[in-house]
Amino acid sequence: MRGRDLRLLMAVLVAVLVAALAVTMAGCTPAQQTETQGEGTTQGEPIKIGAIVSLTGTYAGLGDPEKKAIEMEVDRINKAGGINGRQIEVIFEDDGTDETKAVAAVSKLIEQDKVVAIIGATGTGPTMAVRGDVDRAQIPQVSMAGGTVITETFDDLVFQTPWSNKIVMPYLLKYMKDHDITKIGVISDSGGFGKDALAVLQKSAPGAGVEIASSQTFNPGDTDFTAQLTKVKDSGANALVIATAGKEASAIAKAAKDLNIGMPVYGTHGNARTEFIEGAGDAAEGFRFPAGKILLPETYGTDTEAYKVATDFVNRYTAANGKAPDTFAGHAYDAINLIAEAAKRAQGDLTPAALRDEIEKTAGWVGIGGTFTFSPEDHNGLSENDIVMYEVKDGKWVLAPEN
Template sequence: MTGKWLQRMLPATVVLTLVVASLAGCSQADSSSDEGGEETAKEPYTIGAVLSLSGTYAGLGEPEKNTIEMELERINEDGGVNGHPVKVVIEDDATDPAKAQAATVRLIEQVDVLAIIGATGTGQTMGMRGDIDRAGIPQVSVAGGTVVTAQFDPLVFQTPWSNSLVVPFTLSRLRDAGITKIALMYDTGGFGADGGDVVKATVGEYGISVVAEQTFNPGDTDMTAQLTMVKGSDAEAVVLWNAGKESAIVAKNMQQLSMMLPLYGCHGNARAEFAEGAGDAAEGFRFAAGKILLPETYGTDSMSYRVATDFVERYTERYGKAPDTFAGHAYDALYLIVEAMRRLPEGFTTAELRDEIERTDDFVGIGGIFTFTESDHNGMSEDDLVMYRIQDGAWVLDTP
């Protein structure tokens, strides 16, 4: 009888223990996270951030999070915003538009943020739009899809070079290399599909034609079938638009199929994980991205160079590796908001914050020099881009 009773109570006990343990964990974590010296009399300004810390964009979200945490310390050591400490609440969207939207709702409804950084991905950024609009909160996205600012929303700003800048830059390089027929591959997620659309719309202007078009889904692990189709075409180069882990698989699959075609990626590949993931299959891979990867490309006597090298030094010292372009996007997003806050008087509203971000003029960031206008919330130009090539596992400047 007692044995039976015990048997019945066991699962209940296990569940209870789990709940209690997690609650205990919570209260502990809670007390430790609140220890950050609340001596400043002024209440903190809270910004939300929706980043992909897991899922296929985890490699992008991590440097973004690192950057925000590092720069936040620096901002608060400098007295925050006019004496107000700045707080950033970071949410993980798991590279999932639905989770990004849910996180946005929480940041708006529960945390009561003044502005939102993110999301990491284009699809995620677009998924947040409905709630951003309803709440009237400014959003600075770190995603590179054209739609983010092309489907214009007065509340939404964007720090990476949008596809409408990177695609023409890449296509002009292809033209200069004498390539007239390309195979186009992209993922069906927000960023890839967006890039694919822009390539197809502008390719004619460069005397290039798309002779093969193949897509894959985010999270796919083998692109041999698509590449076999590409191999059967008369393409002279492969253009790949994707920012996830899938890019490395494409490079590897191409090597396995002994495809010698030059492979052109995009600014979504500007990170060490790609070169590491693809190994020697990444050799010769070309991609357009900002100048942070090789700061001397800014021009060593420029303001941008000083800002970038200072950032690279601090980041490398703290995290043991150099920052990539995604770290730069987060840097720019954070400072665009914080600098706007600094220019505003006490007690500003979110609408005033939006207006002030739009007034950003000649802000020297990592991605480039930002000037927003009423109709341009990207504020970048092709001059902020350079072409890289992967050589011996590291990126070098690819001069035409």
């Protein structure tokens, strides 16, 4: 019996160990990320900013470059002397692409860390989920998520750096119309981005002279899209629009080619990732998507300030990470710098309220996503001029033909 008890004890021990290890691995992701930046000589306390990013879960591939870009910028600002003599300290929290975790993260940042501003989240869902806490604490929030709802459901405190679907979708529709596409089939995910994109498409299509002949949906994580694509094929559409920021986009593009749907395939700024092209392979050829100019900095115009800002960012990011930044890294660059610039302008005590007011006064600030001009009515601050149409050619994105 003793041997048996011992074995039982061992089993329990191992189970506990495994579970504990698993919990620490999962749990320590945010803890590990709680790195302190900006030590050294400072006059006064560091300026604390909280960042909620998705380092695990569906949007892990987006949150990772965002975190890297923020770290790089904070480092740069601090080395240059900080903000009016104060260093910046960014406290990262991982939301695991999960609304509940985002809420837990934001209350920790507000209650324990006493941050003056929130960057985040990576996704639209978590961004919206933390609004209650942000409102209660009355601190400004700069989101890196693309959902229209973030700034459409207006909140004094909430800003947004990516081009919202409200800018991108009308641009996409107009481009398609100019290319004699009048009937489209849409396949969108049932998550935040897809729903948002579909809603904007449905609203703007009639005005643009484009008819949505077939609207199909899928669940994030799906691996087969035969049913949806067959229906789009039979709907008489002239083009397929893939509306998702998820990894399913490459499988959809591939299936569209295999099923021979026989129409051009368009995407959104959610597909501006090299992983998409790698995943879709041959099927990505000819794929067109609207996105910001950062993908090809020369589209800003080589003599512009935007070009200088962008190439500087691209060079520094590539040197630090061995990989060129994607658009998501750009959204994070814009978020941290919008806050830093506003903090620089603020007079007197840097209260959250003063910071918010200064962010809103941003005008003509040249970032990566475009030229930001906020107003009390517009907290996205970008326009159609900040996006262009790309086409995938020989496994790379190039500027799509104008007309």
